[in-house]
Amino acid sequence: MSKSLFRSPRGTRDILAPESTRRHQLVNRFGEIAERSGFGLLESPIFEDVSVFQRIGASTDIVTKELFEFNDKGNPPQRLALRPELTAGVCRAFAQHRPTVPWKVWYHGPQFRYERPQSGRYRQFMQVGAETLGSDDPHADVEMIGLGLSFYEAVGLRRVRLLLNSLGDVESRSAYRYALTRYLQQRSTELTEQSLATLGVNPLRVLDSKRPADQPVISEAPVMTDFLTEESAAHFQEVQDCLDGLDVSYELAPRLVRGLDYYTRTTFEFVTDSLAAAQNAVGGGGRYDGLVESLGGPSTPGIGLALGVDRTLLACEAEGVLAEVSSAVRVFVVDTVGGSQAVGLCDRLRRAGISTDRAFDRRSMKAQMKLADRSEARIAVIVGPDEQSEGVVSVRDLRSHAGQQKIPEADTVKTVKRLLSTLS
């Protein structure tokens, strides 16, 4: 490692082949499930005007201290930032294009946060997610939650729990904020220094503290759900009723706040019991009924969710699900003659839809056979001097001791196809 001059920047990594394939599968799986529910893929920019993200919230660490910001080369330059999450960009796109509502999109891609890396936490990380804009129907909330659950189910995770809360509308929230602030101030001597600081910025987030010393105060704090307006309470109740109707189990988590300031009403989080608490949040989401408007669009309700690909994979590993992907290669061409035969054979096999690999550099028969074995191909197609002079190739089943047969070179594709279908 000291030999290479450069390494991937802090908090980023190269994801090599078989793991990258698994991640790809995970993303595809999510996409299939989302499209089955009428969500269309949205590809949006990886960077935006920094103001787009600042709408996420002034007390959100993600925008106050974790943004990768830079100027472009314009005059005057535009202040840009790598996206730290995807919802803001989706809402910007909505405000820009004004699609007919409800607008249901899904997406995937990297996001960037300048923070201290540790396991399940990177400076560049992957999420898949979905948003429904233009409806505040509780059924949209339930559909969104269901989407997340279907995904975890599809990848085989069993130890995922759904935490559910409502943060209410503006009116409920300010009443609650007031009550909570008063309560926390009364007991401020019992709070940690850090929580006191948070209290000044965003009292709700004090509830997020994991510091043991804060827990007694937090556990006796007033809960949001007691402050919901009639309308918000009814909305929340409807969400719960629907979930009950679907036999979805969930836990009411009245102190679930989540770190993004834009959330209103329904909020939820998916946590796994197979990872440590620091990274047990594998996904989450909620309503953000004011976000589009704050980005200059029409007043538009919205709900979304984002699921962490990296953490989902960690959880899969911990639970031992999502089997190893097997080699895609079925045929390996061994050519010790070194002419253009291997090139032609590979080309024909591949054009016929058979995944095929080969050796390079004129290695010995033994070396090439080793590679063939390692490739996990089922069949080796061998060309040596004998075969070449006879105009044939040898075809060998690599997983039996049945020996090998010579066939006319021209029949290679036909024979290999037949063999593959009978062998496997």
Place this chain on the structure above:
RNA sequence: GUAGCCGUAGCUCAGGGGUUAGAGCGCCGGGUUGUGGUCCCGGAGGUCGGGGGUUCAAAUCCCCUCGGCUACCCCA
């Protein structure tokens, strides 16, 4: 941003002041001249993360720095 632990071959790790730094796995080659998976033999590959210091002598001790891990924080 705060705190603790850790950086030795591609990977997992021994060695914890004294001659040319080791193992297993992986990789390459060979085992009588064209055939893999087992076995046997051989080989390549490290300025011991980087820089500075202490010492006759540093992978080993000290400082700084970079990186990794863990917790807080934050969140996926």
